[in-house]
Amino acid sequence: MSEQKTIRLVVTRQDGPNENPYKEEFVVPYRKNMNVISAFMEIQRNPVNAEGKKTTPINWESNCLEEVCGACSMIINGRPRQSCTALIDNLEQPIRIEPMNTFPVLRDLIIDRGRMFDALKKVKAWIPIDGSHDLGPGPRQSEEEQQWRYELSKCMTCGVCMEACPNVSGKSSFVGPFAVGQVALMNSHPTGVMRAQERMEALISDGGLQECGNSQNCVRACPKGIPLTKAIGTMNRAATKHMFKKWLNF
């Protein structure tokens, strides 16, 4: 019988928000069809590092385990992505795992994506309705609009585009590529368009759309394949029109 196959992971850990990060190596027994999260679960069961020393289990977040909730994003072998769909068989070893430290790190791989929620609130990424009574069927949308909006609607606020964007950092207040996509989504909705100007005003306030520097990393990184650069271009055009209209109407 052959030796038990193992996998090696090097995890960047951090004990608390204000602690220094450090690397810890783990060797985990291999099973078929493992992903990064099941490797973490293995460590949770037996929290011993590669040197054989007892350590604390790794802290991480995950929910859906099928790449729709966005909670489990981290940097795996240099790329920000979801750990639930990071299959061990497809990863080069040792697997290097780091938190997405564009965001504040709370502990180990757990980050605070609160700035994304703030961004959504800032750009008013919702459609207000008055009351909970039946408003009847909504307005019809063309097939073309539906296709475009469907793509944009797939965002799960996972933060990967934020990590990928060179203009999102502690030094800037950029709301990030995803927020531009959400304004494009809400502003192209036949009911949402009623508040399009309001969202536009918010989108071009400080830290808004204008912070984009066209590195186009976001569209490469987004796990949902959301056409973020097209959304940015669309909103840039809308912002140009908005600006001139405002000046000329004044």
Add this chain to the structure above:
Amino acid sequence: MSSQRSFFNRRLHSLLGVIPVGFFLLEHLYTNYLATKGPQEFIKQVEWLWGIPFLPLLEVFFIFLPLLYHGVYGLYIAFQAKNNLERFGTFRNWMFVLQRITGVITLVFVIWHVWETRLQVALHGSTATELTRDFAQIISNNVTFTLYIIAVLSAVFHFCNGMWTFLITWGVTVGQRAQRVSFAIFTFLFVVVSYLGISALVAFSKADFLQHLALK
């Protein structure tokens, strides 16, 4: 609601990069290109430019101040980025980083270049012929020549890649295909304008350029 000052600043930065700074770059490199037809052609063009009415005002308001604004705000933008080429070694991310690096090179170069040329004219009241002679002497040195080549390529790259992003910034090229076409156009422009710029430098640096000048 917070202010929209940064939107206004960015759009102004973008606009000034093209009008007038970008146009000035093109005009400037074209004028220099005339040196390939001999010093007289170049001097004639310089004298014509010097004859433009209200020239000092134009220089201040259409070149100096816009460039100063674009350059200083550009530095602020450039140093705000967290560059991540090691994670995203994609073509566009390289262009993003190069846009910032060439901006900084251009800024340093422009300060030096203005000191060597425009300010010398202002300080010593040189004639167009004296300016041409002095510059030919400066550029005949191999080190200076190399630095000028790097600087011209940087400025032209920065302008051409900047035109590509400019069209996105203003919402002209929205989709991927439009952006690909605009990339092809500005790559072509980069080649043409770089050719103009470099052939001018080569012409100035040739030994017989000064002799032609001396004969006049």
